[in-house]
Amino acid sequence: xxxxxxxxxxxxxxxxxxxxxxxxxxxxxxxxxxxxxxxxxxxxxxxxxxxxxxxxxxxxxxxxxxxxxxxxxxxxxxxxxxxxxxxxxxxxxxxxxxxxxxxxxxxxxxxxxxxxxxxxxxxxxxxxxxxxxxxxxxxxxxxxxxxxxxxxxxxxxxxxxxxxxxxxxxxxxxxxxxxxxxxxxxxxxxxxxxxxxxxxxxxxxxxxxxxxxxxxxxxxxxxxxxxxxxxxxxxxxxxxxxxxxxxxxxxxxxxxxxxx
Amino acid sequence: xxxxxxxxxxxxxxxxxxxxxxxxxxxxxxxxxxxxxxxxxxxxxxxxxxxxxxxxxxxxxxxxxxxxxxxxxxxxxxxxxxxxxxxxxxxxxxxxxxxxxxxxxxxxxxxxxxxxxxxxxxxxxxxxxxxxxxxxxxxxxxxxxxxx
Numbered sequence: 001x002x003x004x005x006x007x008x009x010x011x012x013x014x015x016x017x018x019x020x021x022x023x024x025x026x027x028x029x030x031x032x033x034x035x036x037x038x039x040x041x042x043x044x045x046x047x048x049x050x051x052x053x054x055x056x057x058x059x060x061x062x063x064x065x066x067x068x069x070x071x072x073x074x075x076x077x078x079x080x081x082x083x084x085x086x087x088x089x090x091x092x093x094x095x096x097x098x099x100x101x102x103x104x105x106x107x108x109x110x111x112x113x114x115x116x117x118x119x120x121x122x123x124x125x126x127x128x129x130x131x132x133x134x135x136x137x138x139x140x141x142x143x144x145x146x147x148x149x150x151x152x153x154x155x156x157x158x159x160x161x162x163x164x165x166x167x168x169x170x171x172x173x174x175x176x177x178x179x180x181x182x183x184x185x186x187x188x189x190x191x192x193x194x195x196x197x198x199x200x201x202x203x204x205x206x207x208x209x210x211x212x213x214x215x216x217x218x219x220x221x222x223x224x225x226x227x228x229x230x231x232x233x234x235x236x237x238x239x240x241x242x243x244x245x246x247x248x249x250x251x252x253x254x255x256x257x258x259x260x
Numbered sequence: 261x262x263x264x265x266x267x268x269x270x271x272x273x274x275x276x277x278x279x280x281x282x283x284x285x286x287x288x289x290x291x292x293x294x295x296x297x298x299x300x301x302x303x304x305x306x307x308x309x310x311x312x313x314x315x316x317x318x319x320x321x322x323x324x325x326x327x328x329x330x331x332x333x334x335x336x337x338x339x340x341x342x343x344x345x346x347x348x349x350x351x352x353x354x355x356x357x358x359x360x361x362x363x364x365x366x367x368x369x370x371x372x373x374x375x376x377x378x379x380x381x382x383x384x385x386x387x388x389x390x391x392x393x394x395x396x397x398x399x400x401x402x403x404x405x406x407x408x
Binding site for chain 1: 268270271276282346350353355361
């Protein structure tokens with residue numbers, strides 16, 4: 001028989017771990033958080049194993065007649081939400097240092113889980129900012145600035161739509177970059193932009209696998225080879241999808257006799 | 261130089277919005293991104309290769325992020341992720357693709373290798389700085405307990 005308190009601790013710890021993993025935290029940080037929460041609830045034996053696709057957690061009360069309990073949480077879908085990571089980090093420290101009850105902790109986690117990213121319009125503006133200023137960095141002029149501002153916003157909206165219908169990583173990167181390149185070439189042939197390279201580089205910058213790359217390294221550094229390898233493969237696949245999207249569109253554009 | 265700083269600063273603000281960096285950290289994270297990019301352009305202009313510049317830029321980002329994460333008592337990831345993104349070799353990836361389309365296999369190999377090495381440089385820089393800082397803080401802690 002599992003006792004009720006232990007079950008609640010399990011739920012709390014797994015929920016926190018799941019939220020962090022879904023927000024793009026590193027494996028060692030997730031394991032740390034889970035262990036810290038369980039230790040705070042006076043469970044002496046805790047073993048957590050986190051990978052980007054699932055979390056395994058074993059608990060033991062330590063007494064002679066107690067059973068050992070193991071739970072598995074499958075994690076589907078990843079995103080990046082640094083605010084959530086920061087909040088859960090603070091929460092776990094707070095939970096460990098003060099005597100917050102388990103129910104209060106669960107409520108707090110619910111609040112964190114319900115946190116929304118910035119408003120859609122602000123995010124679109126953010127994407128537009130990224131692409132437009134990157135166009136400037138890569139020697140674009142003011143015309144390219146406005147072109148990539150518009151293109152960045154459009155391709156980000158497409159990526160949100162594709163997210164809604166649960167497409168996979170590769171298709172999303174491919175479609176968004178294909179759209180960005182297509183719009184860039186259209187802008188150029190209409191005479192609205194001057195530098196093809198600046199506009200396209202700026203527009204694909206939003207989709208680059210920088211996060212996957214960074215996390216892959218940090219995981220590997222922490223000794224989580226499995227998570228490191230998983231994220232590394234993710235980074236490579238995203239990079240290939242972006243390159244393919246750009247390449248296929250440019251090739252088709254020239255084949256169909258566009259102004260290239 | 262000033263313009264490079266400003267452009268990188270603004271685009272990192274964009275990344276901060278996309279990745280939902282907490283509001284109070286947006287300015288500092290963007291500052292880190294701009295510093296990393298500034299270091300990169302400085303080394304490019306003084307004649308270093310892309311890979312060296314990328315390595316030093318990433319080192320700057322990682323170093324600042326570790327410092328800021330200790331100053332603000334928050335996870336270093338919050339600063340590293342938006343800060344490193346301007347350095348990720350998106351432009352080189354694009355030029356590799358162009359070379360493939362032109363059927364210029366020599367150029368493809370050259371730029372493609374450089375792209376991969378730049379990504380590797382970022383990786384090594386982050387790894388090196390994190391390990392050194394971990395080492396220093398561990399030695400410092402041991403020294404403190406030893407002194408007591």
